[in-house]
């Protein structure tokens with residue numbers, strides 16, 4: 001089966017050249033670095049250089065490494081960012097994730113359908129309205 005692809009919503013460039021999603025990141029104090037994330041929704045391992053320090057609870061600016069669009073600007077909520085995911089059946093979803101370091105929540109969105117991932121998923125879920133009944 002074909003693996004999921006992750007695209008920048010602005011330039012539609014491939015954010016996952018191999019097995020990790022790559023973002024360019026800036027912290028509050030202005031330090032910059034690359035952050036590699038797992039393409040498996042709900043898995044929050046982060047690969048980065050050891051000199052690039054992230055502080056739990058701080059708000060990150062996350063950029064497309066190709067066109068440098070601020071991915072936080074792609075979502076209405078100030079603490080959420082958005083990318084696109086194309087699954088093995090060429091179906092396109094919006095993937096919404098938190099910009100707060102240490103917050104484990106991701107949302108897979110297709111129209112009105114929102115599927116939450118991560119232990120902190122309740123944090124922003126009411127952004128989409130009623131909690132699901134499943």
Ligand SMILES: [Zn+2]
Nearest residue numbers: 008011064067
């Ligand atoms: Zn881009």
